[in-house]
């Protein structure tokens with residue numbers, strides 16, 4: 001899989017509340033598609049798709065804006081709405097509603113003159129059918145639909161034919177079904193006349209402000225997250241085709257590739273001096289050298305988040321998945337720490353940045369640095385400072401690896417008793 005250099009074209013704007021808006025733009029965009037993931041916290045198909053759009057697509061013409069995790073507290077809690085249904089708060093919201101800052105922020109983005117079309121991503125119950133065919137397949141189901149509030153949009157300059165657009169998207173999705181019963185339909189909620197509840201929704205807010213808007217609903221009853229993401233992404237790609245957004249992606253549109261991407265959790269950096277590889281990570285990591293307060297966390301994955309438990313442990317999430325717990329050991333941060341260090345591995349000398357993951361085959365030795373003590377976690381030698389010592393893979397206690405495959409170990413740097421940095425050594429497969 002080739003990874004396109006897309007990260008450079010991503011700019012992340014943080015509002016007063018942490019609402020992520022990722023803008024991917026080609027020069028002089030005429031059209032902007034806004035994709036919103038995670039209005040409902042227990043619908044991962046939507047927000048994992050938005051995250052993949054942000055990290056694995058390159059936009060060649062026009063613009064794609066992505067809000068991957070609108071309702072972040074509900075995503076972490078894996079609930080539809082931690083503070084009630086956010087998608088019923090776009091007509092009225094109480095001043096003290098905890099969702100208010102997020103709802104106001106997304107309204108502002110929707111109303112930006114640049115935004116030409118809005119997609120709101122959901123996973124809905126069952127499989128929508130016009131006739132009743134049982135509790136899963138029926139007219140009240142939402143799954144596998146492209147939802148519109150009305151057929152036509154008055155006052156929109158472009159993309160006003162909502163029904164015609166949704167029909168075209170549906171037809172093209174139905175050419176790519178994994179199973180026949182996954183077929184897509186258009187669901188028109190006739191919001192203005194028939195659906196008082198939906199008058200409070202995000203898409204209806206867009207529609208009454210003359211912005212074309214659609215919801216994409218994959219089914220909660222699909223058997224895997226990869227299947228939901230597959231349908232979300234092919235639907236979004238249809239919308240990019242219709243709006244004239246040319247794109248490239250760095251993977252093939254099949255379940256195998258999507259599964260691989262979903263299980264890649266990326267990296268967590270803490271305080272700019274600790275790096276943790278989150279893929280295949282063990283359930284608990286102990287003695288993580290943190291500050292007693294004001295730690296900062298940054299993830300390469302757009303759905304990464306941290307929650308502090310009552311014991312001061314840090315639960316790490318990717319979307320609704322609780323992937324590991326970090327148990328801290330508090331240290332003061334040292335001043336004057338090295339930005340890089342040298343290793344000798346297989347007779348070669350390499351320079352490595354202190355907060356990074358470096359790869360070796362079978363063994364490595366860290367070239368000593370003045371006044372800096374090195375501790376390779378899982379290696380027990382006779383010396384307190386492990387710089388200058390040859391560290392072999394088979395000498396490491398695998399209980400201390402951070403990953404379930406026992407390939408990745410922590411290399412920590414200290415100045416006297418103060419903490420400098422945590423790097424990772426990753427032993428490549430097949431050599432030892």
Ligand SMILES: [Zn+2]
Nearest residue numbers: 040043122123
């Ligand atoms: Zn939903």
